[in-house]
Amino acid sequence: MRKLLLQAVLLAFLGLGLIFQPLSAAKSTILYKDQVAVIIYHHIDDDAKSGGTITAQLLKDQLTYLKSKGYQFITLKQFKAYMEGAPVPNNAVLVTFDDGYESFYVNAYPLLKQMRVPAVNFVITGDLDNPLASYIPSMSRDDIMEMTSDTNFTEFQCHSHHFHYKLPGGGAALVSRLVKDGVKETEEQYKQRVVSDTKACVGALSELYTEPVDSYAYPFGIYDKPAMEHIRQGGIKYAFTVVPEMATREVDRMQIPRIDAGNSGVSPERLHQAILRRVVTPMPPTSEVPLAETVGAIGGKVTQSHDGTVQIGFGAHNWSGAAGSTKLTAPDGRTLALHKPLTWKNNKIFITLKDLEQAVGGQIVYNPNVQSFALRQTIDTKP
Secondary structure (H helix, E strand, O other), rough: OOOHHHHHHHHHHHHHHHHHHHHHHHHHHHOOOOOOEEEOOOOEOOOOOOEEEEEHHHHHHHHHHHOOOOOOEHHHHHHHHHEEEEEEEOOOEEEEEEOOOOHHHHHHHHHHHHHOOOOEEOOHHHHHHOOOOOOOEEEEHHHHHHHHHHHHOOEEEEOOOOOEEEEOOEEOOOOOOEEEOOOOHHHHHHHHHHHHHHHHHHHHHOOOOOOOOOOOEHHHHHHOOHHHHHHHHHHOOEEOOOOOOOOOOOOOOOOOOOEEEOOOOOOOHHHHHHHHOOEEEEOOOOEEEEEHHHHHHHHHHHHOOOOOOOEEOOOOOOEEEEEOOOOOEEOOOEEEEEEOOEEEOOOEEEHHHHHHHHHOOOOOOEEEEOOOOOOOOOOOOOO
């Protein structure tokens, strides 16, 4: 009898080992480090049909699959600490929702709570006064207070107070200048309107829970330099876009990218692959890269001659140079000083990454999974 019990215990132990082994292996898998995949959802509903709606089952399948692959879900608080220099777990994911729909409270939150997946919902606070009046019902103040008191990993931040609409001409309220009685608002009036709306949103959420309200998701993902500056003056430190890239410390705090997960066509496997396609590997600014291949990968063109001269074309940027030269020259005579001369190696011109970024006017990143370069899709905030 004792022998049978020992055998049963041994089999049970081995069985548990078989169960936990893949989970441990998945957790130890390093898909990427020192960066965060911020994913975005909107409406979670089993009956509604729209491009931004998925079922609760698909949400569960996506999150379960990501966990099985070794992704680690973090809180908004952890994300903000990472952006300011703190470490972040490998394969970090921040889950976000836009619009403050009631479906988050009814369909998403119970699942997130059960799976212990942190999330942040960007709320249109003007809808809190009459949550059932909106086209898609919104959460109430009581809903938000219940969730924040029930867990310490569900947060609520700003999606504007009254700016989630477009003007008759199609422009987003956040970036457009209003016209009343044929008179267009002045820049000062526009500034005050945006600052006031932002402060109203921050104030409304600050009354509901104790965490700092300092984050914002741009309505419709539309923003520009003035809008960024005005919401900053309204109390915002971190703003989220819909640009599908990985979030690293190098990105503008007011232009944090997010990867779409809330489309019915995004299967768990497809979401996993979408994240991997956007992983970036930091490269020292002094690293030399092949000029023609790198510019071609980001959408430009390089014409190279056998004598080592090159013509670079990228959007409105056009430059010419030569091997051994420490400058590039524009058609109008302007010159760009290089930190290191253009180098001729194996019949190719090489340029440092820092110099190429100056030439094309943007940050270039490398994705090891697809072995290619890409240009960050952020707007230039320099004066």
